[in-house]
Amino acid sequence: MSVKPIRVAQISDLHIKAPGKLAYRRVDTAQALSRCIGTLNRLTPAPDLVVISGDLVDTPTEQEYQHLTGLMAELKLPFAAIPGNHDSRDLMRRAFPDHAYVFPSGALNQSIELDALDLLLLDSSVPGKPHGELDGPTLEWLESQLSPSTHRPALLFLHHPPFLTGIGHMDRQNLCNAADLASIVRRHPRVQLIASGHVHRAVLTAFAGVICTICPAPNHAVALDLAEFHAPSFAVEPPAFHLHVWFPGEPYGTVVTHLVPLGEFDGPYPFFDAEGKLID
Ligand SMILES: [Fe+2]
Numbered sequence: 001m002s003v004k005p006i007r008v009a010q011i012s013d014l015h016i017k018a019p020g021k022l023a024y025r026r027v028d029t030a031q032a033l034s035r036c037i038g039t040l041n042r043l044t045p046a047p048d049l050v051v052i053s054g055d056l057v058d059t060p061t062e063q064e065y066q067h068l069t070g071l072m073a074e075l076k077l078p079f080a081a082i083p084g085n086h087d088s089r090d091l092m093r094r095a096f097p098d099h100a101y102v103f104p105s106g107a108l109n110q111s112i113e114l115d116a117l118d119l120l121l122l123d124s125s126v127p128g129k130p131h132g133e134l135d136g137p138t139l140e141w142l143e144s145q146l147s148p149s150t151h152r153p154a155l156l157f158l159h160h161p162p163f164l165t166g167i168g169h170m171d172r173q174n175l176c177n178a179a180d181l182a183s184i185v186r187r188h189p190r191v192q193l194i195a196s197g198h199v200h201r202a203v204l205t206a207f208a209g210v211i212c213t214i215c216p217a218p219n220h221a222v223a224l225d226l227a228e229f230h231a232p233s234f235a236v237e238p239p240a241f242h243l244h245v246w247f248p249g250e251p252y253g254t255v256v257t258h259l260v261p262l263g264e265f266d267g268p269y270p271f272f273d274a275e276g277k278l279i280d
Pocket of ligand 1: 054055084085086159197198199
């Protein structure tokens with residue numbers, strides 16, 4: 001097993017529009033992605049990979065994907081992307097001709113080996129619908145990917161959360177066949193993380209005995225409305241992304257997820273002076 005940590009940055013829900021268009025007439029999602037890419041490029045040590053967990057564009061159109069790929073050209077790190085409910089599988093295949101999607105048509109699943117770690121990227125999108133579902137071929141593929149090994153740690157990524165957040169209008173469009181995913185995950189204890197998006201907020205729970213996260217967005221957040229007091233709403237809260245760090249160890253190592261705020265901030269400043277004394 002590798003002796004070095006493996007770092008996977010996850011960004012989610014970019015919602016890139018045509019140039020000059022704001023999301024919901026208010027949010028400059030292109031500017032938000034550029035700020036996000038700036039933060040990713042400044043990370044030291046650099047992540048081994050960036051995973052984009054869906055909703056890369058907004059409506060979706062070819063022009064939006066062209067805008068997206070132009071913005072992504074500034075990223076100095078390798079990246080992989082899976083669709084969300086705002087994406088088009090066909091347009092994504094055309095936008096990323098070099099990406100190793102497993103099926104020649106249908107779901108855009110990917111398997112990526114990062115040294116001692118297996119990443120399985122699952123397409124939970126349902127064309128034309130807001131909710132998510134892992135289709136039959138994707139579930140069979142996931143089982144076939146997890147079965148050959150019992151010892152390699154695996155991280156799963158998909159757009160739609162397989163659990164309820166308490167935000168009603170989002171919960172009604174989450175992963176509708178979460179039980180199918182749970183039964184596979186329970187058969188394979190090497191699954192160490194299930195990382196999703198869709199809700200534009202940092203959320204954490206346990207699902208089928210595994211840590212399960214929702215990654216915040218670089219732009220707007222779905223409003224934290226846990227009692228349906230409001231119509232579905234968004235708020236421009238501090239944007240962020242997730243940095244998942246896998247540390248080696250037995251039997252499967254440890255995954256630690258950091259929340260990385262986006263922007264330029266004061267610091268870092270040392271705690272100690274040149275003599276090693278705490279600065280007070
Ligand atoms: Fe979504």
